[in-house]
Amino acid sequence: MASASQTDLERRKQISVRNIATVGNVNDIKQSFNRHLHYTVVKDRNVSTSRDFYLALAHSVRDHLTSRWIRTQQNYYEKDPKRVYYLSLEYYMGRTLTNTMINIGIQSACDEALYQMGLDIEELEEIEEDAGLGNGGLGRLAACFLDSMATLGMAGYGYGLRYEYGIFTQKIIDEEQIEEPDDWLRFGNPWEKARPEYLIPIHFYGRVLHDETGAHWIDTQTVQAMPYDSPIPGYQNNYVNTMRLWCAKSPHNFNLKFFNNGDYIQAVLDRNFAENITRVLYPNDNVFEGRELRLKQEYFLCAATLQDIIRRYRNAKFGEQTVDRNSFDEFPEKVAIQLNDTHPSLAIPELMRIFIDLEKMSWEKAWNICTKVFAYTNHTVLPEALERWSCGLLAHVLPRHLEIIYEINARHLQRVSELYPNNLDKLRSLSLIEEGDDKKVNMANLAVVGSHKVNGVAAIHSEIIKKTVFKDFYEMTPEKFTNKTNGITPRRWLLLCNPGLSDLISDKIGEEWIIHLEQLQQLKQFINDANFIRDIQRVKQENKMRLAEILKKEMNIEINPASLFDIQVKRIHEYKRQLLNCLHIITLYNRIKCNPNLSIVPRTIMIGGKAAPGYHMAKQIIRLINKVAKVVNNDPVVGNKLKVVFLENYRVSFAEKIIPAADLSEQISTAGTEASGTGNMKFMLNGALTIGTLDGANVEMMEEMGKENIFIFGMNEQEVEQLKQTGYNAWNYYNTNVELKMAIDQINNGFFSPKNPDMFKDVVNVLLNHDRFFVFADYQSYLDCQEKVSDLYKNPIEWTRKTILNIASSGKFSSDRTIAEYGREIWNVEPSFDKLPEPHQTPISKTNNTTVTNNTNNATITNNAKPMKNGLKNE
């Protein structure tokens, strides 16, 4: 382990010319580290724990952000660019320390400083808790987007909720998933800055009174929203943007009534109820759960954020003066709001309420502004994921918003009936309200009507939404619909997680790829370079050995680093078809048992991911995988030919270790169900080959790399549609495929659960009688394709060539490209690679912001920044 970290350290040292450890900056870091250990952590070295050292390092690194952060916000205030507000109920950030060191350009200096102090920086990095404020792809996308907005110099803000408990910790006990609360703030969070002075009141419940002066939402209960800010540094450009997360706080006068009745104790205890709003992240991925608390979370985010946006808009700089902008005419030129799925779509009626009830604007004018400001990203077509809030619940919690939604709908349906006279079908399908016993608001329809742009997240998905969920909306307003294929940040998903590969790439083509990922194309010229091929193989082997060491150390699992690492990590969901993977495992096992002398390519098949706690079938899938693993791994006949590992508690920091070690990436969803996927992109960028269906971004990955460099199998989207039309009968496949029948019978008869033979009856029942995702239909094609994978793996040179072509073709999947497209085609904001001046350089001011000194000699420059005339009006 020591020698492995040593080579990593060596690599990290040379990673960037703008990231050199000099005697000066190493000494600075050592000094500030010791200062923070003493004054911030309040420890001396003799009694310090690893966590104390981590905190001292985190605070030292944070110090490097502070001036850049303040100055970036000053710069926005001075220049007043259009602000981009990303609204998301989830931000799956993972760890912050290493990413910050990299983006600020001090990683090498920190490595060296800690080394000189006799501390193991990698051990300290492991202390940091993941910020797991997300479920999966949607939350991680928000995190990648924040990184890219800062890197592209956009005035971007991430607005979300500061959940006290993030996504649960998954334990596997007796082959089953057990959820433990994720108490991630237990030891404090050095990356956030509470702003208790900027509380914002949020109202719930109450009733609406109408009089000649308009509507009045009265008798409400109030909860305060307290902002917590975290810095989002761009990649070595001195921009630091803000992620602002709201935390629910009881108002001072909470339950004053009881207070006056003398029940003081009860009044204090009741304060907790209000604060439950931001207590915990709902652990559902792609599933809607219509709970009151979740509705309150969604509204809490929207209401607090809009008040903040409007305050910032009003408080603009006009020449020398700060003036209160009292007209909203410029609002669409200064504000863009992106809705990450429908979760924050109550922002639409909330902005209407502010404009109409509080600002006394006309409906027409308010609506005109709203629709220019909002844009909506759709993330799924699965019906169980689409938000449909009960009107009864809305009437109770947000009575005025329900009225506004009805009014939006009435005017919208008026337009519909003008376009399509006497057409009840159109009225029904385009309505925001779904009639029935329990009337519901279709939030996706609300988001489409209230936005000027609606986007899908991969080309195929953006086409599908135009043909299905939004068919009639597309016919009515085709100009709204657009595609923005997802991406991932190459900083975290290559530079940070795979220093070996990053270094190798930079040796060959320089470092531009870090912010211009298309440049990876240049690697194609080395496709026949034997040394390069060997180096790529060496790096992959090192990454595999590192993962093997981690699994041995953390979970006491032994795997063979010479075997093919076949990996499927993502949330457990029927549509992602972990069961198909499982059937492949069982089939391989049966083949080995039938013929113990069978010569096969040894595989380690790893599956990881969390199941939503209330999703029975997903939890059964985890159980089945673990039961199958137990049988396979303990069968002496199998030997080292096949090993099955369930990767416990898959999360961002674990993904960073798993993905660089993968040979084969499993992306096997039923065609038409995975909107994009981003895990697929991470694997491709890290030199794994993909076995997958023509679904989500896999389609575009194939276009980029060529179909000979990816293993595509199974039905395409049209074939799936056809099968739905003609009728899918799983029994036909079961009855005609002996290997499939054998695997299913084993699951059904308790072969993997001898103590409880009925354990998986429900799984088999679904597969045979109610399978919405057609697992059996793709089974044979999948098996055949896996044989091709094994065949290619026997030829390491050819395998590695395809690996190189994968890496070289992955440039399109940078979230920088995605964000540049959002900027140009939705937000009307131009990306830029300009840098802000370093903190010690001439400060940003009106008089000399065009002449930036490039002197980097710390000692000779005095920081002559003066406080601005008007102060920094709570930017």
Ligand SMILES: *Cc1c(COP(=O)(O)O)cnc(C)c1O
């Ligand atoms: C990228 C990522 C995901 C999304 O993976 P998909 O395969 O696209 O579903 C989920 N969880 C974590 C921790 C990730 O890093």
